[in-house]
Amino acid sequence: MPVRVAICAPATPITREDAARVQALAADYPGVALEFHDQCYAVAGHFAGPDEQRLAAFVECANDPGFDAVWFARGGYGSNRIASAALARLGPAAGRKTFLGYSDCGYLLGGLYRAGIGRPVHAPMPMDLRRAGGEEAVRRVLAWLGGDRSGEEPSLDGRHPVVAFNLTTLAMLCGTPLMPGLAGHVVMVEEVSEYLYAVDRLFFHASAHLGGIAGLRLGRVSDVPENDRPFGAGPEEIARFWCERHGLPYLGRADIGHDAANRIVPFGLAGN
Amino acid sequence: MPVRVAICAPATPITREDAARVQALAADYPGVALEFHDQCYAVAGHFAGPDEQRLAAFVECANDPGFDAVWFARGGYGSNRIASAALARLGPAAGRKTFLGYSDCGYLLGGLYRAGIGRPVHAPMPMDLRRAGGEEAVRRVLAWLGGDRSGEEPSLDGRHPVVAFNLTTLAMLCGTPLMPGLAGHVVMVEEVSEYLYAVDRLFFHASAHLGGIAGLRLGRVSDVPENDRPFGAGPEEIARFWCERHGLPYLGRADIGHDAANRIVPFGLAGN
Numbered sequence: 001m002p003v004r005v006a007i008c009a010p011a012t013p014i015t016r017e018d019a020a021r022v023q024a025l026a027a028d029y030p031g032v033a034l035e036f037h038d039q040c041y042a043v044a045g046h047f048a049g050p051d052e053q054r055l056a057a058f059v060e061c062a063n064d065p066g067f068d069a070v071w072f073a074r075g076g077y078g079s080n081r082i083a084s085a086a087l088a089r090l091g092p093a094a095g096r097k098t099f100l101g102y103s104d105c106g107y108l109l110g111g112l113y114r115a116g117i118g119r120p121v122h123a124p125m126p127m128d129l130r131r132a133g134g135e136e137a138v139r140r141v142l143a144w145l146g147g148d149r150s151g152e153e154p155s156l157d158g159r160h161p162v163v164a165f166n167l168t169t170l171a172m173l174c175g176t177p178l179m180p181g182l183a184g185h186v187v188m189v190e191e192v193s194e195y196l197y198a199v200d201r202l203f204f205h206a207s208a209h210l211g212g213i214a215g216l217r218l219g220r221v222s223d224v225p226e227n228d229r230p231f232g233a234g235p236e237e238i239a240r241f242w243c244e245r246h247g248l249p250y251l252g253r254a255d256i257g258h259d260a261a262n263r264i265v266p267f268g269l270a271g272n
Numbered sequence: 273m274p275v276r277v278a279i280c281a282p283a284t285p286i287t288r289e290d291a292a293r294v295q296a297l298a299a300d301y302p303g304v305a306l307e308f309h310d311q312c313y314a315v316a317g318h319f320a321g322p323d324e325q326r327l328a329a330f331v332e333c334a335n336d337p338g339f340d341a342v343w344f345a346r347g348g349y350g351s352n353r354i355a356s357a358a359l360a361r362l363g364p365a366a367g368r369k370t371f372l373g374y375s376d377c378g379y380l381l382g383g384l385y386r387a388g389i390g391r392p393v394h395a396p397m398p399m400d401l402r403r404a405g406g407e408e409a410v411r412r413v414l415a416w417l418g419g420d421r422s423g424e425e426p427s428l429d430g431r432h433p434v435v436a437f438n439l440t441t442l443a444m445l446c447g448t449p450l451m452p453g454l455a456g457h458v459v460m461v462e463e464v465s466e467y468l469y470a471v472d473r474l475f476f477h478a479s480a481h482l483g484g485i486a487g488l489r490l491g492r493v494s495d496v497p498e499n500d501r502p503f504g505a506g507p508e509e510i511a512r513f514w515c516e517r518h519g520l521p522y523l524g525r526a527d528i529g530h531d532a533a534n535r536i537v538p539f540g541l542a543g544n
Contacts, residue, residue, distance in 0.1 A: 044504060045501070045502055045504015045505065046468075046469050046499070046501060046502070046503045046504055047504070077469040077470075077472070077473060080473065081472075081476070168473075171444075171477075172443075172473055172474075172476060174446070174447055174477075175446055175477075175480065175481055176476075176477065176480040196318075197318050197349040198349075200349070200353075201349060201352065201444055202444075204352050204353070204444060204448075205443075205447075205448065208447065208448040208449070209447055227318070229318060230317055230318070231317050231318045232316060232317015232318055232319070233317065
C-alpha cells in the first residue's frame with residue numbers, strides 16, 4: 001500500500017503542467033501516490049482561489065482518512081489568511097498526517113505544530129520543479145515520503161527538537177495565535193530576495209521573540225538585491241549580532257534555503 | 273528665546289548640503305534655532321556611523337539641557353539597533369524634550385512613548401527636503417516647532433490618544449521591549465515601496481498585536497511596486513479586512529505618508 005499524498009495550494013497556484021511533471025517524476029517512486037486537488041490550479045488575484053476555496057481544499061485534504069500526508073504545492077503568500085480557521089476545523093484524521101512545505105506555508109506548519117496536529121515538515125514543494133536543479137528537490141521529498149531519510153538536514157541530532165522557517169514567515173508568526181512555543185528548540189531560518197537591511201530588521205524582530213531556544217542555525221540567504229550602498233555586514237554576521245544581543249546560542253549554518261539543495265526538516269525530535 | 277532643536281541621525285546619513293538647505297529655510301523661522309550634530313554626516317556601511325556613534329550622538333542631544341527638541345534627520349533603517357540602549361541612558365533633560373521624526377525613527381518614538389520620556393511626534397524630517405515639494409514638509413515642522421499647530425493631522429480630536437507609525441516599523445516593534453501599550457489609542461499607519469501582498473502580510477502581523485486600540489486609520493500606501501500579477505485588493509480593503517478579522521474599529525484615512533503632505537501627529541492626547 002503506497003503512501004497516499006494529497007496536494008493542495010494554501011497560498012498561490014501552480015499549473016496542470018507543473019502537476020503533470022511532478023506526477024511523471026513520482027512514477028519512479030511506486031511507494032508514493034500523489035493526488036493533486038483541483039484547487040491547486042484556481043486563481044483569484046494573488047491567490048490560488050479565494051480564502052474560502054483554499055481553506056476548504058486544505059481542510060478536505062487534511063481530514064480525509066484516505067490520505068497519509070498533505071503536501072503544499074507552492075508558497076508565495078497567503079497561507080496565513082486561512083491558517084487559524086483551518087486549525088479549528090481539523091478532525092482526528094488530520095492528527096495522523098504528515099504536512100510538508102516551506103516558505104509561506106510555514107504559517108500552516110507553525111500553527112499545526114503549536115496545535116500538536118500531525119507532523120509538520122519543512123520540505124521542498126512541487127513548485128520547486130521550476131527551479132534550476134529542482135527535480136532533485138522534488139525527488140528528495142518523494143524519496144523521504146517513501147521512507148528514505150537521506151534527504152534530511154544533516155545537523156538533526158535527535159536530542160533537540162527542531163523547526164525550520166523562512167525568516168519573514170517566522171517574524172510574522174511571532175506573537176500571533178499561530179506561533180508555536182519554541183523553548184528548547186533548534187530554530188533554522190532561511191531567507192530569499194530581501195535586502196540585507198531588511199534581513200537585519202527581521203532578525204531584530206524575530207530574535208526578540210526567541211528567548212529560551214536551544215539555538216539558531218542560519219540557512220541560505222539568497223538572491224539578495226543590490227542596494228544603493230553596501231550594508232556593511234553579511235548574513236552570518238547579522239545572525240550572530242542578534243543572537244548575541246538576545247543571548248541566543250548561534251549554532252552555525254543549516255542546509256536549507258529557497259533552492260534545489262533545500263533539505264528536509266521534520267519539526268520536533270528527529271526519529272520520532 | 274527660540275526653540276532650540278538638536279538634529280542627529282539614528283539611522284542613515286544626510287549630507288552637509290542637505291543640512292545647509294534646511295538651515296536656509298529655517299532662517300524664515302526666527303523662533304526656531306537648529307543645530308545639526310556632526311554625526312548626521314557620518315557613514316558606516318548602511319548607517320550614519322556605527323551603532324556606538326549613532327547611540328552616543330542621540331544620547332548627547334537628548335540629555336543636553338540646552339536643547340528643547342531632538343529632530344531626527346532621516347529614516348532608512350537602523351534606529352532599532354540603538355533604541356533600547358539609548359532609552360537606558362536618558363536623563364531628566366530628555367524627559368522635557370520633544371522628539372520628531374517618522375519612518376524608521378518610529379522605533380525610537382515608540383520606545384520613548386513606552387518609557388514615558390518626553391513627547392514623541394510623528395513629523396517630516398530634514399531629509400524630506402529632497403522630495404518633490406519637500407520644502408513644504410520641512411516648513412510644516414519648523415512652523416509647528418514655533419507654535420503653529422496648523423500642520424497637525426486633521427483627525428486629532430483631543431479625546432483619544434494617538435500614535436502614527438510606518439506599518440513595517442510598527443510590525444517589527446510588536447512584542448519587542450520597545451512596543452508601547454496602545455490600548456485606547458487611535459493608531460495611524462502608512463507604508464511605502466512595499467508590494468500589496470507584503471502590506472497584507474504586515475497587517476496580518478500588526479493587527480494581531482493591536483487588540484484594545486480605539487481604532488485604526490490608514491495613511492497613504494505609496495510607490496507600490498508592480499507585481500507579476502494583481503493582488504486583488506487595494507490598501508484600504510486590506511486594512512478593513514484585517515481590522516474586521518481582529519475586531520478593530522476601522523476609522524478611515526489619515527493624512528500621513530512618505531510624501532511632502534505628511535502631517536504631524538504628536539503621540540498621546542492632542543493639546544497636552
